[in-house]
Amino acid sequence: MTLPSDTLARAWLIALPSGMPLEPLELAPPAKNRSLVIGRSKDCDLALPSEVEKVSRRHAKFVHQNGEWRIADLGSRWGTAVNGVSLQPHRPVPLSEGDLLRIQPWTFRFSLERTATTGSVAFDDGNTTMVRTLAARPSEPLRQDLLNLLLEGATAIQAAANEDELAATLLDLARRGTGLENAAMLRALDADGRIDTIMAKSGSGQAEHLAIRFSRSLLAAAAQGTVAEFSGSAMADPSLSIVQSNTTAAICAPLMVGNTVAAYLYLDSRGGEAQGAKLLRPNASGFCQALCRMGGLALASLKRIDIERRAAHMEAELTAAAAAQRWILPREPVRADPFICVGQSQAGGYLGGDFFDAQVLPDGRLAVSLGDVSGHGAAASVLMTAAQGFLHASLTAHGDLARAITSLNEFIQPRCPSDTFVTLWTGIFDPRRMSLDYVDAGHGYAMLLRADKSIEALTENGGLPIGIDLRFPYETATVQLGPGERVLVISDGIIEQFNAEGLPEGQRRQFGQDGVRAVIAGAQGEDLLKQIFEALNHFAGGKGYSDDVTGILVQWS
Numbered sequence: 188m189t190l191p192s193d194t195l196a197r198a199w200l201i202a203l204p205s206g207m208p209l210e211p212l213e214l215a216p217p218a219k220n221r222s223l224v225i226g227r228s229k230d231c232d233l234a235l236p237s238e239v240e241k242v243s244r245r246h247a248k249f250v251h252q253n254g255e256w257r258i259a260d261l262g263s264r265w266g267t268a269v270n271g272v273s274l275q276p277h278r279p280v281p282l283s284e285g286d287l288l289r290i291q292p293w294t295f296r297f298s299l300e301r302t303a304t305t306g307s308v309a310f311d312d313g314n315t316t317m318v319r320t321l322a323a324r325p326s327e328p329l330r331q332d333l334l335n336l337l338l339e340g341a342t343a344i345q346a347a348a349n350e351d352e353l354a355a356t357l358l359d360l361a362r363r364g365t366g367l368e369n370a371a372m373l374r375a376l377d378a379d380g381r382i383d384t385i386m387a388k389s390g391s392g393q394a395e396h397l398a399i400r401f402s403r404s405l406l407a408a409a410a411q412g413t414v415a416e417f418s419g420s421a422m423a424d425p426s427l428s429i430v431q432s433n434t435t436a437a438i439c440a441p442l443m444v445g446n447t448v449a450a451y452l453y454l455d456s457r458g459g460e461a462q463g464a465k466l467l468r469p470n471a472s473g474f475c476q477a478l479c480r481m482g483g484l485a486l487a488s489l490k491r492i493d494i495e496r497r498a499a500h501m502e503a504e505l506t507a508a509a510a511a512q513r514w515i516l517p518r519e520p521v522r523a524d525p526f527i528c529v530g531q532s533q534a535g536g537y538l539g540g541d542f543f544d545a546q547v548l549p550d551g552r553l554a555v556s557l558g559d560v561s562g563h564g565a566a567a568s569v570l571m572t573a574a575q576g577f578l579h580a581s582l583t584a585h586g587d588l589a590r591a592i593t594s595l596n597e598f599i600q601p602r603c604p605s606d607t608f609v610t611l612w613t614g615i616f617d618p619r620r621m622s623l624d625y626v627d628a629g630h631g632y633a634m635l636l637r638a639d640k641s642i643e644a645l646t647e648n649g650g651l652p653i654g655i656d657l658r659f660p661y662e663t664a665t666v667q668l669g670p671g672e673r674v675l676v677i678s679d680g681i682i683e684q685f686n687a688e689g690l691p692e693g694q695r696r697q698f699g700q701d702g703v704r705a706v707i708a709g710a711q712g713e714d715l716l717k718q719i720f721e722a723l724n725h726f727a728g729g730k731g732y733s734d735d736v737t738g739i740l741v742q743w744s
Contacts, residue, residue, distance in 0.1 A: 196215075198297060198299050202294070202377075203376075212225070222250045224246075246267065261277070307384070321472045347485055351385075372451070408439070414472050417437055452475060517543070517545050526743050530557075552616060555741060556613040557613075557676045581594055586615070609653040623665065624663045630646075631646055638672055648663070675716075683698075
């Protein structure tokens, strides 16, 4: 049986130890490629507890595009980090299985599975293991032999080319410095004690094959960012502790990447000398603390390189695609005397789902179009390019507007998903008759600016968007044009643009048709379209647009 694509695309944010308990948060691709917003506002798709001060009302957003999930910080006050790397606001980064997302006070593991199917469960030793945590700075200076070992290992730690090499180096140094036989590098999979062993070593070498048990008490203490230890001499009741596993000493130290616990270094004496005979060496925990600080810096460097590589790869691909997309848009004003058409489009992200076109037909008429594909991103961009190219070719071939729109619908409808469509306005300006024939396919934002300052909506005979109904009969409407009049067509991204981020909820409003009409009423000169975009940019606070914004203006004398 083949699973639906939306099932395959689902993902989860699984809270790890250290933050307040939280059930896994499901990421399900929303309809029409809309983003999922996480924050403490009750209106967010992923609403976090409202009493948490370090979470912004709209903190970050998740987008599912091209088969992968991406996260972008929304300019939050306390920031968002992926694998310890702080994200730049409004710049998305692709996510991979196991990535650690830091939204204070939580660290989330990104996973395509709600429940971990790998790893093992740390045994619950309850309150029977007497754990001691180490202060931020050791109370005693390290012995000279341990300092020498750290210096010896520093070069190898920094030279590690990947996480496996780093783990192997740290485990070797940890065993030598503490005298404990067993060492493992662990990562938490959830807050319920499930862990994954990255690498393990014992006195006999690699220990992946051993049935290793780890203390949940030690892991929970280390999850707070401090080194945790226990030694047989501190046991209240050894018969009820992990001494039952012949373990008389253990250390668990976190590897911190920024404020995120990325992994744990776990050492113990299990399987070694007789019970009670082996205690922790002096300075052993302080040595592990220093070792993990060095290891954390090296791991942070590897994580940063990986995040930068992902972001650069995605940015290069999207930049190339955006450049190709711009090639098909008219670059200069298109003239068919006396008509002059200018257009402007700006994507809400790298790639847009809006398009406009202007072409002089073989008989001298001017055809202009503005379309808006539902959603945005790569999928909308591909559909946009196909729709524009098909319509342009059809009008060039026969110049019959209703026939061209009907053919476009017949081409698009069988090929696009049921929740995807194209709103479209297309008009043909005839210089001989000084008339305009147009089709409004569910677009609704075209207007004739009369010489007497009145505004007439060009929505007569309005039809369904392209891609909804295979057999819908599209019909043209006709209007006569007078001297000095203009036709303005805009996309809904202009109408629906919100004002600047960060305002109280009651002050958030859309630019709206009133905003467009205000610019029209106060416009100076002939560059009306430019003035609309300047007003919209000011309204949005100069931080870019939440959706694609496009406009075309046809003028004549």
